[in-house]
Amino acid sequence: MNKFSSFRIISRNFSTSHSRNLIFRQLFDHPSSTYTYLLGCAKTKECVLIDPVVEQVKRDFKVVQDLGLKLKYAVNTHMHADHVTGTGYLRVLSGCKTIISKMSGADADIHVNENDTITFGEHKLTVFSTPGHTNGCVTYYFPAKNLAFTGDALLVRGCGRTDFQEGDARVLYRSVHDKILSLPTSTLLYPAHDYNGFSCTSVDEEKKYNPRLTKSEDEFVDIMNNLNLEYPHQIDRALPANKVCGVYDIPEDAKKA
Numbered sequence: 001m002n003k004f005s006s007f008r009i010i011s012r013n014f015s016t017s018h019s020r021n022l023i024f025r026q027l028f029d030h031p032s033s034t035y036t037y038l039l040g041c042a043k044t045k046e047c048v049l050i051d052p053v054v055e056q057v058k059r060d061f062k063v064v065q066d067l068g069l070k071l072k073y074a075v076n077t078h079m080h081a082d083h084v085t086g087t088g089y090l091r092v093l094s095g096c097k098t099i100i101s102k103m104s105g106a107d108a109d110i111h112v113n114e115n116d117t118i119t120f121g122e123h124k125l126t127v128f129s130t131p132g133h134t135n136g137c138v139t140y141y142f143p144a145k146n147l148a149f150t151g152d153a154l155l156v157r158g159c160g161r162t163d164f165q166e167g168d169a170r171v172l173y174r175s176v177h178d179k180i181l182s183l184p185t186s187t188l189l190y191p192a193h194d195y196n197g198f199s200c201t202s203v204d205e206e207k208k209y210n211p212r213l214t215k216s217e218d219e220f221v222d223i224m225n226n227l228n229l230e231y232p233h234q235i236d237r238a239l240p241a242n243k244v245c246g247v248y249d250i251p252e253d254a255k256k257a
Contacts, residue, residue, distance in 0.1 A: 022123060022145060023067060026190070026199060027060060029053040032083035032234070033193045036060055037149055039142075040069045041121020048073040048120050050140065050149050051192050052086030054246050060086065061093050071096040072120050077151025077192055078137040079104045079242045081165055081235040088247035098245050103129070104136025107245050112138065125149075128179045132172020133160030139180055146187045154180050155191045156198040157210055162224045164232070165239070169224035173217050181207055 023040035032053060038060070040047030047069040052060055064071050071094040074087035078101065087098040087108070099118065102111035112118070114129040118140065125140040130153040137160070140149040152160030154176050162169040180189065185204035206213060212223050232238075241247075 021121075023047065023069070025063060025067075027056065027063070029056050029083065031055070033195050034080075034083055035190065035192060035194065035199075036086075037190060038063060038067075038069075039120065039123065039125075040064075040067065041123050044121035045069050046072045046121040048075055048118065048125075049086075049090065050075045051077055051080075051151070052090055054084040054086040054089055054241075057086040057089040057093065061090060064094070070094075073097050073099050073110075073118060075099040075118065075140070076101075076104075076106075076108075076242075077140065077149065077153075078134045079106045079165075079239065080192075081232045081238050081242075082193075083234055084238050084241045085246040088245035091245070100245075101127075101129070101136040101138045103131065104134065106136070106243050130154075130172075130175040130179050131166075132162060132168055132170075132175045133165075135166040137175070141183070146184060147190065148180060148183060148187055149190045149192075150180055151192045154189060154206065154210075154213070156189075156194055156196070156201040157206070159210075159212055159224075161227065161229055163227065163229065164235075169221040170217060172224070173213070173220045176213055181213070 021042040023042050025038040027036040034053050036052045037050040052074055074090040074096050076085055090096055091098055097109040099110045100106050100108040102113050112127045116127040118125040125142055128139040128141055130137050130139045133152045137151050137153050162172055181203055183203050187203045189201045212220055
């Protein structure tokens, strides 16, 4: 494992007439295997960060500054149990607004619900409620470019666990099939985590190859109820912090900024 793996940045170039002015970066936090996504409007310079990690906030904010962007929103797909969100820290650094689902029960400047939109410059994300991993899980769909940011609801060849934090395997199965796998088959899907080196997937791939979600609903529930996973290593630190937007895990130097 190389020492730069926590700082992996993947760029995507979009050339369609609808989104050629989209700026996209995929960033990675190795300890939690979390992806953070930077989406920006090249014309207006407004941008959003999806699922930032508190330990990587300075890196992420520097990318925003290096690209000449202004952070409008710091966004969570759900209330994470495996890392502390960086949204509160980013609000201190940039003056941005924080966003999370209303159903999450967590603090934020803006709470979103099904079919709400998040606008940055000329671009819009549509909110889909996709509970099952947690009650407050949402997927952010970018219809202009046919992308979706699925959080923990759908991972590459997998899905989020359902054995804690309001998890419900049957609800997750229906959420994924009704809201995510019903999108056009060419839709690219970007998860909140990956543990095997994959950076994205597609609706078509997951409908064919996901070893859990290609099963029947009852088979899926049986699989999820018998995973016997370890207790999440950071949950006792992460959940209390994430209920308040990660604000009490902000480094002392940032609080003075």
